[in-house]
Amino acid sequence: MTPRFELHAMARSGPSYAVGLMLMLCREPFDYRHVDLYKGEHRAPAYMEKNRFGVVPTLIDRTDGHSYVQSASILQYLAEVLGKFGGGDAKQRAEAREWLFWCWDRLAPNLYRSRGMRLGFRQFSFDTAHMYFNEGSSALKFLDEQLAGREWLVGSGMTVADIGLYGVIAFASIGGFDVSQLPNVLGWMKRIEAQPGFAAPQNCLPGESKLVAAA
Amino acid sequence: MTPRFELHAMARSGPSYAVGLMLMLCREPFDYRHVDLYKGEHRAPAYMEKNRFGVVPTLIDRTDGHSYVQSASILQYLAEVLGKFGGGDAKQRAEAREWLFWCWDRLAPNLYRSRGMRLGFRQFSFDTAHMYFNEGSSALKFLDEQLAGREWLVGSGMTVADIGLYGVIAFASIGGFDVSQLPNVLGWMKRIEAQPGFAAPQNCLPGESKLVAAA
Numbered sequence: 001m002t003p004r005f006e007l008h009a010m011a012r013s014g015p016s017y018a019v020g021l022m023l024m025l026c027r028e029p030f031d032y033r034h035v036d037l038y039k040g041e042h043r044a045p046a047y048m049e050k051n052r053f054g055v056v057p058t059l060i061d062r063t064d065g066h067s068y069v070q071s072a073s074i075l076q077y078l079a080e081v082l083g084k085f086g087g088g089d090a091k092q093r094a095e096a097r098e099w100l101f102w103c104w105d106r107l108a109p110n111l112y113r114s115r116g117m118r119l120g121f122r123q124f125s126f127d128t129a130h131m132y133f134n135e136g137s138s139a140l141k142f143l144d145e146q147l148a149g150r151e152w153l154v155g156s157g158m159t160v161a162d163i164g165l166y167g168v169i170a171f172a173s174i175g176g177f178d179v180s181q182l183p184n185v186l187g188w189m190k191r192i193e194a195q196p197g198f199a200a201p202q203n204c205l206p207g208e209s210k211l212v213a214a215a
Numbered sequence: 216m217t218p219r220f221e222l223h224a225m226a227r228s229g230p231s232y233a234v235g236l237m238l239m240l241c242r243e244p245f246d247y248r249h250v251d252l253y254k255g256e257h258r259a260p261a262y263m264e265k266n267r268f269g270v271v272p273t274l275i276d277r278t279d280g281h282s283y284v285q286s287a288s289i290l291q292y293l294a295e296v297l298g299k300f301g302g303g304d305a306k307q308r309a310e311a312r313e314w315l316f317w318c319w320d321r322l323a324p325n326l327y328r329s330r331g332m333r334l335g336f337r338q339f340s341f342d343t344a345h346m347y348f349n350e351g352s353s354a355l356k357f358l359d360e361q362l363a364g365r366e367w368l369v370g371s372g373m374t375v376a377d378i379g380l381y382g383v384i385a386f387a388s389i390g391g392f393d394v395s396q397l398p399n400v401l402g403w404m405k406r407i408e409a410q411p412g413f414a415a416p417q418n419c420l421p422g423e424s425k426l427v428a429a430a
Binding site: 052102128131 | 267319
């Protein structure tokens with residue numbers, strides 16, 4: 001059977017992983033299309049017709065062929081159309097969206113850029129690298145405080161807020177961040193990792209285009 | 216008549232302005248509650264009960280007293296409940312959300328931090344300030360390209376994407392950014408400024424708590 005979704009992404013991209021993880025947790029098989037950022041495939045005109053921002057990931061819903069972009073927005077789209085992990089009511093949906101905006105304002109750029117620098121994709125001055133590290137560390141500490149006494153970020157079950165933030169924090173250590181001193185974050189990560197369909201970054205998106213389905 | 220919405224914010228905050236502007240464009244009067252950031256009122260326990268992130272703005276919907284936070288999320292909430300500027304269909308709603316995530320990933324932090332530095336609220340090293348300026352300039356240039364041949368960011372009418380991004384770009388010059396060389400951005404700003412209910416930053420949110428209504 002042809003799967004409903006086609007994911008254009010790259011295995012080593014954090015935002016790509018978040019969307020791949022969401023599809024796996026939803027037990028939704030998908031056609032994975034490898035976009036080679038090293039070869040500049042995300043800047044090719046055919047790709048930019050699908051993604052005006054020229055970044056990964058892009059999700060195509062084959063129901064009508066429309067392309068969805070921006071990982072946090074894709075998570076919410078999938079929650080809406082699959083009826084999973086969106087929150088129990090309108091207030092929880094808003095709350096999950098609030099966490100995702102906080103994530104892209106305060107958490108993700110600091111962690112992803114620190115990682116990009118360590119992996120050699122990005123170059124920053126010492127001062128700027130230090131600023132990203134400090135702001136990322138503050139954001140992680142804030143998250144740890146917010147998770148005190150809670151199992152999930154929103155309400156009493158896993159939502160796209162948890163999945164989106166996990167997709168960033170899964171790469172924290174590569175960026176030089178130490179989550180081992182953040183007990184609430186650690187416990188929350190373990191709860192996500194115990195969910196049916198969960199796949200760690202190295203087991204989620206493959207290195208080449210192929211059909212992907214949760215184990 | 217008691218207005219439906221209560222906005223806790225500060226006039227000089229860009230995200231506060233975006234929400235105030237949305238309410239005015241929706242012709243929705245609101246009770247404005249001044250939060251004095253200089254006195255640390257956003258960190259007071261009573262305020263943080265409404266806004267876990269300890270930032271402005273916070274919108275209270277008196278229908279049930281629930282607090283909504285994160286300006287870009289508030290814009291979408293208002294679009295949903297007021298049925299205005301949300302986009303014509305589900306695809307346009309997703310597209311507006313994509314622009315808002317792009318805004319908080321690539322545009323807003325660079326412009327707001329450059330402005331905060333010029334106003335003396337924030338301090339960054341020369342290198343970091345330079346990085347913010349370069350990334351903000353690139354984002355503005357990209358936006359100008361995207362607006363070529365278009366009146367609005369999404370579909371054929373104004374949406375929360377336009378309002379949210381305008382709320383950032385209205386402060387661009389204070390951050391040292393020159394939009395005078397970006398003809399498509401300038402034309403788009405003029406279209407927004409011509410809408411009924413529009414208010415510029417200095418005419419939108421007052422310096423003290425009071426009832427606010429569009430002229």
